[in-house]
Amino acid sequence: MAAAAALKASCFLQLKQKSNGHSSLLLPRRIGLSATNTVGRLFKPPMATISTDQAVGLSETFSKLKKQGKVALIPYITAGDPDLSTTAEALKVLDACGSDIIELGVPYSDPLADGPVIQAASTRSLARGTNFDKIISMLKDVVPQLSCPIALFSYYNPILKRGVEKFMITVRDAGIHGLVVPDVPLEETQILRKEATKQNLELVLLTTPTTPTARMKAIAEASEGFLYLVSSVGVTGARASVSNHVQSLLMDVKEATNKPVAVGFGISKPEHVKQVAGWGADGVIVGSAMVRILGEAKSPEEGLKGLESFTKSLKAAL
Amino acid sequence: MIMASSPRNVFLQGGNTTEFSEPVLKLRRLPFSAPLGSPYIKAADRPRAPISCSAVADKMPATVGGALDSNSLTTRRLMTQTFIDQAELMTVSSTGKFGRFGGKFVPETLISCLSKLEAEFILALHDENFQEELATALRDYVGRESPLYFAKRLTDYYKNSEGKGPEIYLKREDLVHTGAHKINNAIAQAMLAKRIGRKRIVAATGAGQHGVATAAACAKLSLECTIFMGSADVGRQGANVLLIKNLGAQVKVVDGSFKEAMSEAIRDWVGDLETSYFLSGTAVGPHPCPTIVREFQSVIGKETRKQAEEKWGGKPDVLVACVGSGSNALGMFHEFIRDEDVRLIGVEAAGVGLDSGAHSATLARGDVGVYHGSMSYLLQDEEGQIIGPHSIGVGLEYPGVSPELSFLKDNGRAEFYAVTDDEALDAYRRLCQLEGIFPALEASHALAYLEKLCPGLEDGAKVVVNCSGRGDKDAATVYKHNEERV
Numbered sequence: 001m002a003a004a005a006a007l008k009a010s011c012f013l014q015l016k017q018k019s020n021g022h023s024s025l026l027l028p029r030r031i032g033l034s035a036t037n038t039v040g041r042l043f044k045p046p047m048a049t050i051s052t053d054q055a056v057g058l059s060e061t062f063s064k065l066k067k068q069g070k071v072a073l074i075p076y077i078t079a080g081d082p083d084l085s086t087t088a089e090a091l092k093v094l095d096a097c098g099s100d101i102i103e104l105g106v107p108y109s110d111p112l113a114d115g116p117v118i119q120a121a122s123t124r125s126l127a128r129g130t131n132f133d134k135i136i137s138m139l140k141d142v143v144p145q146l147s148c149p150i151a152l153f154s155y156y157n158p159i160l161k162r163g164v165e166k167f168m169i170t171v172r173d174a175g176i177h178g179l180v181v182p183d184v185p186l187e188e189t190q191i192l193r194k195e196a197t198k199q200n201l202e203l204v205l206l207t208t209p210t211t212p213t214a215r216m217k218a219i220a221e222a223s224e225g226f227l228y229l230v231s232s233v234g235v236t237g238a239r240a241s242v243s244n245h246v247q248s249l250l251m252d253v254k255e256a257t258n259k260p261v262a263v264g265f266g267i268s269k270p271e272h273v274k275q276v277a278g279w280g281a282d283g284v285i286v287g288s289a290m291v292r293i294l295g296e297a298k299s300p301e302e303g304l305k306g307l308e309s310f311t312k313s314l315k316a317a318l
Numbered sequence: 319m320i321m322a323s324s325p326r327n328v329f330l331q332g333g334n335t336t337e338f339s340e341p342v343l344k345l346r347r348l349p350f351s352a353p354l355g356s357p358y359i360k361a362a363d364r365p366r367a368p369i370s371c372s373a374v375a376d377k378m379p380a381t382v383g384g385a386l387d388s389n390s391l392t393t394r395r396l397m398t399q400t401f402i403d404q405a406e407l408m409t410v411s412s413t414g415k416f417g418r419f420g421g422k423f424v425p426e427t428l429i430s431c432l433s434k435l436e437a438e439f440i441l442a443l444h445d446e447n448f449q450e451e452l453a454t455a456l457r458d459y460v461g462r463e464s465p466l467y468f469a470k471r472l473t474d475y476y477k478n479s480e481g482k483g484p485e486i487y488l489k490r491e492d493l494v495h496t497g498a499h500k501i502n503n504a505i506a507q508a509m510l511a512k513r514i515g516r517k518r519i520v521a522a523t524g525a526g527q528h529g530v531a532t533a534a535a536c537a538k539l540s541l542e543c544t545i546f547m548g549s550a551d552v553g554r555q556g557a558n559v560l561l562i563k564n565l566g567a568q569v570k571v572v573d574g575s576f577k578e579a580m581s582e583a584i585r586d587w588v589g590d591l592e593t594s595y596f597l598s599g600t601a602v603g604p605h606p607c608p609t610i611v612r613e614f615q616s617v618i619g620k621e622t623r624k625q626a627e628e629k630w631g632g633k634p635d636v637l638v639a640c641v642g643s644g645s646n647a648l649g650m651f652h653e654f655i656r657d658e659d660v661r662l663i664g665v666e667a668a669g670v671g672l673d674s675g676a677h678s679a680t681l682a683r684g685d686v687g688v689y690h691g692s693m694s695y696l697l698q699d700e701e702g703q704i705i706g707p708h709s710i711g712v713g714l715e716y717p718g719v720s721p722e723l724s725f726l727k728d729n730g731r732a733e734f735y736a737v738t739d740d741e742a743l744d745a746y747r748r749l750c751q752l753e754g755i756f757p758a759l760e761a762s763h764a765l766a767y768l769e770k771l772c773p774g775l776e777d778g779a780k781v782v783v784n785c786s787g788r789g790d791k792d793a794a795t796v797y798k799h800n801e802e803r804v
Contacts, residue, residue, distance in 0.1 A: 109703040110581050110689070113425040113588075131701050156423060157687045161702030183423050183688070208427040210591060215430070233427055234589035 055149040058178045058202045058225030061100055062260035062282055071318050072100035072283030073273070074262055075290045075311060076153065078121040079104050079138075080130030086300040088142045093304055095146045097311035102146075103180065103285065106135060106154040113182040115237030117288040121295050132158065136174045143175035151178035151204060151225070164195045172199040178225045180204045186219050193222065204228050209249055213256070220257035226283060229253055231265045231276075238268035238288050247279045254280055270317035277318055286314060414605025417728060419721035422604040423688045424584075431591050436606040438514045443613070448513065452506055456617065459538065460501050464490045464618075466625035466782065471752040476768060482777035486768065487634070488785045489622055489650065492757060496531045498713075498787030499618060499646045500599055504531035506614040508539050511595035518542040518590070521597040522583035524551055524576030524642070525713035525760070526558025527787060528599030533567035543567035546583040548575035554712055557791060575706060576716055580690060600643035601720035604691030608720050615649025622782055623653055630780060636661040638771065639784040640763040641681070641734065642713050644720030646786035652722075655731060664723065665767040667709030668736035678707035679736040680719040681727050694721040710739035710795065711760040713787070740803075741766040746789060746796050758787030759795065 056064075065072050075094050079087050087104075094102050107122040107130055114122070143150060152171055159167045159181065171179065179201055181192060186205065196203040202225030207216045210233060220227050231246045232239065246263060253261050262283030263276050273284045293310055297303030414420050422432055442448045456462045467488045477483035491499040504521075511519060519541050523529030529545040536543035545567050552559050552571055562569055572582045584603075587596040598607040601615075626634050637654060639647035641664040654660040669677030677683070684695040689704060697705040697717040707715050726732040737745075742759055745766035750756050757765060764783050775781065789796070 110577065112581060112584055112690070113427075115585070126703065157689060157696075157698065157704070158702030160687050161698060161700070182425050183691075185422050185424070185426060185429050188421060188423065206426045208425075210427050210430050212430055219426070230425075230427060233591055235585045 055143075055147055055175075055177065057200070058101060058149055058151060058204070059260070061149055062226055065100060066260070066282065070100075071277040071281060072260075072262060073098060073311070073315055073318055074101045074103060074264070074283050074285040075099050075314075076103035076105060076264075076285060076287035077290050077294060078107055078118060078125055079135045080107055080125030080128060081121040081291065081295055082124065082297075082300055082303070083128055084130060084134055084138045086294065086303065088138050089300075089304055090294060090307055091142050091146060091150070093308050094311055095148050097308055098315040099148055099311065100283070101149055101151060101178075103151050103153050103287070104135075104139075105287075106132060106152060106158065108155045108158060111155060113235055115235040115288060117238070117292050117295070118236050121291045124295065132162070136170055139174040139176065149177035150175070151180055151202075152176050153180045153182070156181050156184050159192075164191050165198075168195040168199045168201055172201055176201065178202040178204055180206070180228060182206060186215070186222060189222065193224075196224075206230055207253065209233050209245060213252065216253065217256045220253065220259055223259060226260040226262050227253065227257060228285070229261050229263045229281075231263050231267065234265070236265055236288050238292070239266035242267060242272045242275055246276065250276075250279050250281060270313050273314050274317040284314075284318070414609075416722050416725035419686075419694050419724040419728075420605055420608065420692050421688075421721075422691060423693065424604045424691045425588065427588055427591070428604065428691075432604055432606065435514075435610075439510065439606055439610050439613075442510050442513060448509070452509060455505050455509070455538075456502070460495045460505060462494060462502075462617065463621045463625070464493050466490070466622060466629060467755075468629075469749075469753050469755075472749065472768075475748075475752055476772040478773070484636070484772055484775040484777075484779040484781045486772075487629075487780065487782045488753075488755070489618060489782055491618065491646065491784060491786045492755070492761070492788035496527065496534055497790070498527040498531065498758065499615060499649060499784075500528040500531040500787075501534070502617055502649070503599065503611050503614040503645065504528065504597065505535045505538070507595075507597045507610065508532070508535035508541060510610075511597065512539050512541060514595075516541070516593060516595040518544065518594045519597050520544050520546070520583050520587050520590075520594050521599060522546040522576065522579040523558075523562075523599060524548070524579070524715055525711075525758075525791070526551065526555040526562070527713060527758075529562045529567070529569075530558050530565070532597050532599070533562045533565035536567060537565050544570060544586070546570050546572055546579040546586070548577075548579045549573055550575040551579070551712060554795075555791060576712075577690075577704065577706065577718075584690070600645040600716070601648050601722060602643045602690055602692060602694070602716070602718050608692065608722055611645050612648040612652055612720070612722060615645050616652045618646070618649040618784065619651065619653025622650065626780070626782070632780070633657060633660055634782040635659075635779040636663060636771070636775065636781045637784070638663045638665065638764045638767055638781065640664075640711070640714060640760050640786060641666045641719065641723065642678070642709075642711070642760060643716045643718060644723040646761075646784055648720060648722055650782075650784045651726070651732060655726070662726070662732035663767065663771065664732055664734045665763045666734060666736040667707075667711055667714040667742070667763055668738045669708040669710070671738060672736060676708040677736070678709040678715050678717070680707075680717060681723065681734040682736045684717070684719070686724070689718045692718075692721045694724045695719050695727070710742060710799070711758070711763055713758070713760040714763065735767055735770070737763045737766040739799075741769070743796055743799050745769075746792065747800065755785070756789040756793070757785050758789045759792045761786045762789070 077090055107125040111122050193203050204225045205219045205223035206228040207219045208230040260282035262285050263281045264285030267286050268289035276284050293306040294303040414422055467490050469486045469488050473486045495501050519536050521532045533543050545562050549571050572579045587594050601608040601611040637650050639650045641647045647664045651662045666679040668679050680695050680697055684697045687696045687698055689696045704717050707717050709715050742762040745762040
């Protein structure tokens, strides 16, 4: 059905070329059109309700970038801070400025893995009445306009409450490609992985500096999309510098697996991004720094502007 | 044959048991021997033959410095437990689960730290020196054994028109040092932390009793101590805050109440895994925390069994305890789980009323989810966001509950009821005026349930209520409330 709708749309719409040279393959997969004559062009259906599957999944994104010798820029923002319409705009801004994957956080009352910046964003968002259904309907509008895939970041309890299967179906219908659940250890991920696979969602797992090597290998084996390497022992939050430890950690991880590895926690400046990319990371995740810009801005418009220039500066470092 | 009179012998299946007798006897005398006969291993899974030394050593999580040496004295000591305990040790160690409850739902950063903690805990449990030091501290510092007190006037109060009714005994945890059962666990875990080389203790407290107990234990053992407390609680239990500061600990105030303090304490711990030790005050959290707390609190039940035997030559018929997160209830119940003829009753806080939304009755009204590291019943909204609970017993205000209690509820071994703020306040005054004992408002919930329980019990039934803390801290609250009602 989506294929039929998209086919129809393709007869009526102009193909637009993206000006910043950011090339990604953007044809809906389900149409059997030949891809060769549309590389580098951006297909933008004007009707937001057509959910054509524009962006590719996480693993595919990484393979493409690898072929181009590029490192992925992966920003994180919390949904609903300062409000959902700003989040929708922020997603578009991040996409336009060259993000390769965007992580979107679902606000939770007790975020154990998060430091003060993201905690505060969660609290503000929940106080405004943000809930999962509202986030999903926002995503249904926005995702078709994005060229990069989105991974949802959610704690386990809200997923359990909804029912894992139902959650995965809902999330897939909104066009999400991946999922990160920080408080589920490897041993407990079977249910999540089973339901995620059924919906073609990639479940990203995390490994940390305290994870012993054997366990790290098992995690890498089971992780889909990419492997999330937590750079430091602690919660999320910008740090003054990235520890040198990350370099050796990256080496150990790369020895253990061929899957792409993205480093996150504490990365907040272009210098950090450059450093981590130089050490061999396949992707760099920037969270608290982004959330702070949006959350502390005097107005949403200012926040979006700040986000734009910040993202560009990070992209330039890669 | 050893201990012929104990019902637990049933599980020592044939074979030559004399080689086990001496060390097992020794373990039984020590306060923290793992209970003989585990309630958590199904009959079908009970091993029929001793598990080999190396099999146990292989299954144990690696200790700091390497896996257990199968020839070491400690490992051999581990082997001297009955077959059931070995199986439980191995099962619970590898999964941290009580049926479907429990587990370690925490960020990956904490996982290996928790495994190490568990290994150290098991080693400490079987280390005679640790046990002796702990026994001394419990006797001379904490003031154990706490008395099993026959409450004559309360018993008479519950007699019916024919003069028949149950006999009410109170387990006087209100008489131990710091005035609540929290010290049993705090001193033991502080000693464990010191033993594994940690310098700094991090803890969260609701009513303040666990904070006081932890600060006291840290002062005694010269450990640095940081206590997280919610801003709402700092206001309500001010005296405890001052006491914590006097004991030399640092108080960090967190916006909100106990659940926020607990989250913040965990975050603090995650950031400082090498030098800090998270001292959980209650039987919740990721494995092994619920098991550690329950094990150290089980001295309550062990003493009760001994005292019941001494006083009336039998076992209690009913055990009643208040349930916030479950530490005092499990401390009392765990010893008796295998004794099917002993009723286990947990009493939760119904706050303003179960239908009001302002309560803390997790087992009565919650549903299953994952919170603070374990799968258990919890109070959540339709979105899976965690609800902040209410009770006049501040120490009962926690939206979760111990996974072990959730398991006991599901399999029907324990019964759970709830009691309102008003009923608890009445029970406080009743005990004051009938026995001259002032129970903490938390424990008052357990006492309040006697109103509903006693009419249905047979004449002479032995009821033991866990009086888990003293109520000086609540005197003003009770007085004010009673004045307002009159």
